[in-house]
Amino acid sequence: METMIRISPEDALKIVLAKARPKELCETVPVAGALGRVCAERISAPIDNPPFDRSPFDGYAVRSADVAGATEASPVRLRLAGSIYAGDAYTGELEKGTALRIMTGAMFPHGSDSMVMQENVKTGDGGAEIFVSSPVGAYENYVRAGEDIRKGQLLIEKDETLGFAHLAVLAAMGFESITVKSLPVIGLFCTGDELVSAGSPLPAGKIYNSNEILIGSRLRELGFAPEILPVGGDDAGATAAKIDTVIEKFDAFITTGAVSVGEKDIFHEVFNILGVEKLFWRLNSKPGGAILCGIYRGKPLLCLSGNPFAALTGFELLVKPVLGKIASRSGLTVTRRRVRLSEGLNAKPMRRFMRARVEDGEAHFPAEHLSGQIFSVIGCNALLDIPADTAFEAGGEVYALPF
């Protein structure tokens, strides 16, 4: 295998990001099914919201001039000319000296420029008239058409990730469907002669394949729908042939296993067989010794360690942001937040990424966190980035990368 210099995760990411291309394919989906998807168009408001001047409360639509002199001692009497309910198309005019019963959300009649809340009104003449005992300003208690959204206003930019509020706005505008970026098609291919699938007995020397579920679940959590390939063995030729057969359909291809320095670390040979454009092998961090990335037929080929914690670290540092670029998901980057260590750390010669639980800005390590341990990742919510050759006391500050 070719010797390559270990590089920093940051440099590695720059190199892959420069090669990854956003997927441009789009599809139209119902608004109700667009949560978390990436908007593929610039969307402007086709109508005002609210679409008409409407009442914010239950009460009486009036002409403010009619009640300008109203007092407790000398209330203004108005003839009640009818009712407007939410949903009514009221076409009449509010005559001087009259009022209309109006409900929350109902449209104001022409001629009316405000409403009196029903708590401030007494009725008389068997409900045919009302007495208003205090004035109300013009356009007080009055929601104008377009107060929320004006027709023509920009609502959503291209490439915005759609949250519940975006979708509610689209619904309020009457959109039934929306054009979004198609989800990247992501392949996940775990390799290793030692791997046995769940549900089968476990022969001596074998282990159950946990990387498929680990990386697959993390992908699902981030909104992707990975396609899982059957587990592969430690045969470079067969592995290369398999990848060559399927790569066309994928936007990115993730593997686990066989990327270290052992005889059966076949991915170096797989890269040679396929003529993959190798981008880097190995990071100058721990974990990081087993990660290999290349571009094959334009697609990122992201080969993670077979060690689950190392695979997870490689996923967070490199795969997640690469998929973020392919999916145009601006939120899927490596984010870093300053946190305090709850306990001290000795200096080590290599930069480390350690699992931790961050709460209220303080990072706590689980009791056990050896590289081969995956159980203690339960309850953790971040990787801590511990610089090389640096000791820390409790309270010292490092960066955390939240999962």
Add this chain to the structure above:
Amino acid sequence: METMIRISPEDALKIVLAKARPKELCETVPVAGALGRVCAERISAPIDNPPFDRSPFDGYAVRSADVAGATEASPVRLRLAGSIYAGDAYTGELEKGTALRIMTGAMFPHGSDSMVMQENVKTGDGGAEIFVSSPVGAYENYVRAGEDIRKGQLLIEKDETLGFAHLAVLAAMGFESITVKSLPVIGLFCTGDELVSAGSPLPAGKIYNSNEILIGSRLRELGFAPEILPVGGDDAGATAAKIDTVIEKFDAFITTGAVSVGEKDIFHEVFNILGVEKLFWRLNSKPGGAILCGIYRGKPLLCLSGNPFAALTGFELLVKPVLGKIASRSGLTVTRRRVRLSEGLNAKPMRRFMRARVEDGEAHFPAEHLSGQIFSVIGCNALLDIPADTAFEAGGEVYALPF
């Protein structure tokens, strides 16, 4: 309608939570499909992980006693007796004076108590022997069976919400499927004569139904799969009959609209017709004037405002934690975090919940945030809890409730 005293969101929540019952129904799902689900059983480890003593690196399995005296000047020569690859079931014994090539993840042979990394070894005699130039301690570079997980150890408690790490652990233990709590069946029923469904033209006085998408999307974001009923009109009898017909299948039933003080605020009458056990009506906060909750045939009937922002606030304050209890999702509670205001606020006589974007502990209000506005919720990630009768200067602290 019956007059009820406005109560605090906290008291209201206590009242509903006391009546809501966790759903006990369970189902068995594949581990790969269990992300975010609630574990319905206490799970202990059926096997050790790793299942056997294994090598953490590529190199040579040795007896540490054999190489105790190794130095650069006088390396120890060992005869190479074969190779063990990951996945091999090696049954032989490592003889004194010999070594075995061993790969990362391969099982240690009987007799060997450590390994020498291949970087520290020279081969000789055409690969038939190796020279070790430094000693290695017993059980150095040696991963013992059960180092990660010991057979019998508690892995997952009943009612833990399953994240990617839980699922990876289950996979490593060979579980193919797992018993989880069945998802609550949640009904969402938007009512109002003014509502028009997306895709149809908008007659005068009508608005598009955005609450269905707003509340429906928020439910989906939280991992629920709401069942949406066709929009209902402002007819109390028909609404009561509809609810009566469908309630049996639901664990919780959410409505929007018709819960204020107007003539067409029919839910007061719906409650009377059905004989719903009314729990409270109206909170002493803004929004909060339009929310009505009861228990009907054992099911929470959670009636939110027709005003989208008020509906969202009621959802966050009450519906989300109630569904959290029904679903046994301990993470679905009302969480509160202290944040700084980026601008001052005048005192108002009523407690308010205001939309905001919280970043690095600082809360920013959107330019517009009237109750009837939904567009400005885009980009916000929290509700701020602003106490009554209290003015704030910029930098003042309040609680934020993250979405």
